[in-house]
Amino acid sequence: MAQTAIENNIKMSNKDGYGKKKLLRAGGTYLLLLIVTCITIIPFLWTMSTSLKGEKDTIFSVPPQLIPTDITFSNFVQVWNSLPIPMYLLNTLILTFFGVVLPLIFCSLAAFPLARMNFKGKNLIFMMIIATMMIPNEVTMIPVYLVIDKLGLMGSYAGVIVPGAITAFGIFLMRQGFIEIPKEIEESAIIDGANVWQIFWRLLFPMLRPMLGVLAILSFIASWNNFLWPLLVLDDPNSYPITLGLYQLQGAFSANTRLIAAGAIIALLPVMIVFIIFQRFFIEAAYSSSVKG
């Protein structure tokens, strides 16, 4: 979907009357996009087709057989009946809701002073925040686990949500968003008698919409797919999100690739829907960062 929108943009710029060079460049862009699309979409198509395959279809053939001959929905039915899918989806929904809303609030609150105010050590603080992005998750996992344990949040949703409630990347992204808003807008608001809070909440925050959209999508995907952390924190299978719940399809003595593929598709559908709804924010973000150049 995002692709077609970008393609439309390219088409539009062509209509505006650019030369052959532009056309050639557009052709190159198409080709590149096509290759990237193929690379990224084939595993998805494979999973999709595996989930629809009946007993008679082969799964691990070379080259892969993408169109099933023995199409069946029984894999989906079987997954739906053997696991409490609606419960897992609801759990994921709760975790994802906070996993999206909290970073939006906290990251922009942290980014605002870093972008719009002047105080001593501002750049140092920003650099320190950015520096944490270099540390891989695996390194911080054990310390974070200890902190969550000491806070008494083990086994609770708060224990899953809190570590991701604010991220260095989110602060960086929001700061970028704030910086791009012209200073004049803020100055006119000051002349009109607005205080700092009003400038943040009523003026600048709404103008951040494209960036907020990007952060929302990224946090959504991260929370939805979160696997290892909930596994470490949660201990009651009834509180498992869908990613953990689906893992039960892979037993110690059994593993049915068709069912696992069907489960993966079930877990993926909501992500696809959200992406389709919010994809215009990606385009807006692309615009907002390219207008100046």
Next chain:
Amino acid sequence: MNKMMNAKFLLMLVLGMMLITFTACSDGDETSAGDTEDTTTNEENTDNTGDNTGDTADTSGSSDELSGEVEFMTISLLPAFEDYLNGLKESFESEHPGVTVKINDVPYDQVEQLVLTKAASGDLPDVMNLNTDFVKKAGAKGALVNMDEAAADVKDTFFEGIWEAGSVNGSVYALPWYTTTSGLIYNPELLEKAGYDAPPATFEEAWEMSPTILEKTGAYGEVIMPEMHFQFPKNGIPFLNEDNTKAAFNTPEAVELWTKYKEYYDEGLYDIDILLNQVSMAELYAQEKVAWWYTGPQLFRQVKDLSPDVYEKSLAGPPLEGTAGKQHANPMNIAVSSTSKSKDAAVAFAKFVTNADNQLAFAKEAAVLPPVKEAIEDPFFAEGEDSEDATERGKFYAAQALDTAENMIPPVESVSGIYEAIHQAFQRVLLQDVDPADALTQAEQEVNSLLAE
């Protein structure tokens, strides 16, 4: 107006916070509700005269002093064995009213990461279902209770060769829970097409049959599987020397074995994807792309899930033998965390799970074998020789094979590193045409430096 907006925003924040705490609380409530329920069942089972107030008196007054909560971590056993595991929990709790058992099932791929993180924060589950490789790693690091001491009373009930599986640096750190040996599931139709009326009995025979099978049916015969490192001990080539300080697999026999494997590979008799775990053997067998599958009968049911037709016509036979005539017994183990807060209860539960009755029950349910001598004498394991069902028959042969089976995993901490070195060397032989003798020498050096660490 502005103030109202601010107030609204603050309200939202507070509400959000409250929701988080609320979800946290409700979670806690659920568990404690579950706990109370458990206690009630205990009460009913152990004592029906007393009322609620008598509960505490009962527990303290009984001769059983075990108490506390025991977290039991299993690997990928839920939901398939939910009833069995809950049965274990309930009967143990009714025997020991002071103890509550909590079952926590984790996915197979994540066990290592999970256990390492929890070990680092001193939060290991009290009782853990661990594979043998990992018992050695965790045992060597002092994370597990020494079973030579803690379970000295039950040591003699286990097969000695399998009890030793949990040993590293001279001590045993786990109780064997169940074990698997191999059987052979084969496709008589494919064999018939190729002109054979019986499955192979040895690896040598299997390789001899393979070219004909491939030519006549297009299916593979014998293949190299991901556990290829065990071909060494199965063919009389030891991994390590007597005192486990140096590699001992770089022998003329090993060079000969790998030279043959390389020839078979060049002839197209097997696919490297199988060795690299990119293709599942169950899947290949279910699609009749391989004539037989040398594996534990507990995995035969995967074929049944994938293709009932192929399973229906399959038969089972005794496992293929190498020149040493020995089978590998690979136990799953029950280990107790050395930092457990209720260690006595945890050790008692570990012994309970691995006692003859419970092992036998699990073996029957999962088509695995009990490593307790008393349990294997059950008539169940002498049955199935003439069964039409491949799993039943496979179980019979696998149980027979237990007599000659031993645990072939070297008793050192760096097992995974040793396998890795062997696999890397073997892949160099197949893919880069490295001379087998050179590859083995390099693997030997790598293993030696691993052991010296």
